[in-house]
Amino acid sequence: MLQTVDVGELSIGAYLQVVPEEIMAPLLEVAGRLRGARVLHLSATPYGGGVSELLRSAVPLYNDLGVHATWKIITGLPPFFAVTKKMHNALQGATTPVTAEDRALYERTAERNAAQLRADPEFAGFDYVFVHDPQPTAVRSYVDGSRARWVWRCHIDTSQPDLATWHYLRRFLEPYDATVFTTAQFVPPDLPPGRVEIIPPAIDPLSPKNMSLDDRTAHAVLNWIGIEPRRPLITQVSRFDPWKDPLGVIDAYRLVRKEVPDLQLALVGSMALDDPEAWEVYRTIADAARDDPAVHLFTNLTGVGNVEVNAFQRMSAVMVQKSLREGFGLVVCEALWKGTPVVAGRAGGIPLQIADGVGGVLVDSVAGCAEAITGLLTDRPRAAALAAAGHERVRRHFLLPRLLLDELTLLDALAQ
Ligand code: UDP
Numbered sequence: 001m002l003q004t005v006d007v008g009e010l011s012i013g014a015y016l017q018v019v020p021e022e023i024m025a026p027l028l029e030v031a032g033r034l035r036g037a038r039v040l041h042l043s044a045t046p047y048g049g050g051v052s053e054l055l056r057s058a059v060p061l062y063n064d065l066g067v068h069a070t071w072k073i074i075t076g077l078p079p080f081f082a083v084t085k086k087m088h089n090a091l092q093g094a095t096t097p098v099t100a101e102d103r104a105l106y107e108r109t110a111e112r113n114a115a116q117l118r119a120d121p122e123f124a125g126f127d128y129v130f131v132h133d134p135q136p137t138a139v140r141s142y143v144d145g146s147r148a149r150w151v152w153r154c155h156i157d158t159s160q161p162d163l164a165t166w167h168y169l170r171r172f173l174e175p176y177d178a179t180v181f182t183t184a185q186f187v188p189p190d191l192p193p194g195r196v197e198i199i200p201p202a203i204d205p206l207s208p209k210n211m212s213l214d215d216r217t218a219h220a221v222l223n224w225i226g227i228e229p230r231r232p233l234i235t236q237v238s239r240f241d242p243w244k245d246p247l248g249v250i251d252a253y254r255l256v257r258k259e260v261p262d263l264q265l266a267l268v269g270s271m272a273l274d275d276p277e278a279w280e281v282y283r284t285i286a287d288a289a290r291d292d293p294a295v296h297l298f299t300n301l302t303g304v305g306n307v308e309v310n311a312f313q314r315m316s317a318v319m320v321q322k323s324l325r326e327g328f329g330l331v332v333c334e335a336l337w338k339g340t341p342v343v344a345g346r347a348g349g350i351p352l353q354i355a356d357g358v359g360g361v362l363v364d365s366v367a368g369c370a371e372a373i374t375g376l377l378t379d380r381p382r383a384a385a386l387a388a389a390g391h392e393r394v395r396r397h398f399l400l401p402r403l404l405l406d407e408l409t410l411l412d413a414l415a416q
Helices: 012-017 021-034 050-064 078-091 100-119 137-142 163-173 215-224 246-259 278-289 306-315 330-337 366-378 380-397 400-415
Strands: 038-043 068-073 128-132 149-153 178-181 195-198 233-237 264-269 295-299 318-321 342-345 360-363
Touching (some): 012 021, 021 400, 038 050, 050 068, 050 330, 050 400, 078 100, 100 137, 128 137, 128 400, 137 149, 149 400, 178 400, 195 400, 215 306, 233 246, 246 264, 246 278, 264 278, 264 306, 306 330, 318 330, 318 366, 330 342, 342 366, 360 366, 366 380
Parallel strands (some): 038 068, 038 128, 128 149, 149 178, 178 195, 233 264, 233 318, 264 295, 318 342, 342 360
16 A cells, blocks of 8 residues: 555644745635645655655645645655666756666556555545656556646756656656646756646744754754764755765865864765665765764764754754755755855755855855855854845745645646
């Protein structure tokens, strides 16, 4: 059976305190029109990475808004996830196209998941299905006669895909009623006809990762895992993935340390169920950092979870997100929301979050990254002003109710 993910309960009322009225009022209105509708979100992993982060809060909020939402996970063996990671990389521009054997495995797994979905007693009741990212995309092609509206939600940077891989995936998008991308630049060439929406992701300001945490508690949390609270700290939080350029972060840190000798670097990474590359990348980083006790490597498997990430994003003098390709990079919003400036790669959805003079500094190289970090570490008033402007940008544009408003508006339009 497809796994249904258990989520908690949230109340939309709690967000009235935080989110601008011009978002909350239309959200409640559109939710009223959709009251009683049933929505399925289908994705590949219940933890690790941005999609699970989003759904864990979005699904309970849909429910509180009166739209019944369920989150299910497709199942697949490790070789399937090796293929989908390869597809993910190729769609972000890597030149490792999928082979005929990969395709056969991808299609067999989709067909098996589709059969399970059809056999699921809940399935006939869904009015809408959101399918997240390439892993579950082909399921739609094996579900004939569905009365639901199907939406493909792409979270990755598909602006310059490997064309062979894109053309392969494209055929599975044909039966969808709509596709959703984070920015207009991500819409790939010759997308099948159908509605296209641009909806950037958002963060949940009230989740354990983003809720307010006083400085004493945050210090204690980091101290407990070996960070020295009195020494300056820079951190990158991301899956262990080459696109996030963790080795580039270590190189930049080494340059900054020449100016700021007591600097500490933390690399915090999670191991997602659908990301078989992570261990390999982890070992490479561990090798690169071996001789330097001021470089700390943490994972969700060693107990660094949401509250620890929250503390890192609050207590670091600068957060780094040196991505080379990036779908959106929720971590950027997460840091800005906590009033911490960010030095980040000029990639994918990151410039939506950090603009000139807002939030931090966009960089294109290791040297540029080091220079920007040093600048912010040594000019604290400038760092604070950037972060304050970043916080306000997140409040206006990147909090979860705005995402729900956009998604429900799309569903409402598809019902017409
Ligand atoms: N994350 C986490 N622990 C980690 C690494 C990442 O909780 O060790 C979270 C991070 O806080 C963010 C999400 O995973 O909420 C990553 O989302 P993002 O959009 O930045 O990148 P993606 O993984 O989707 O490429």
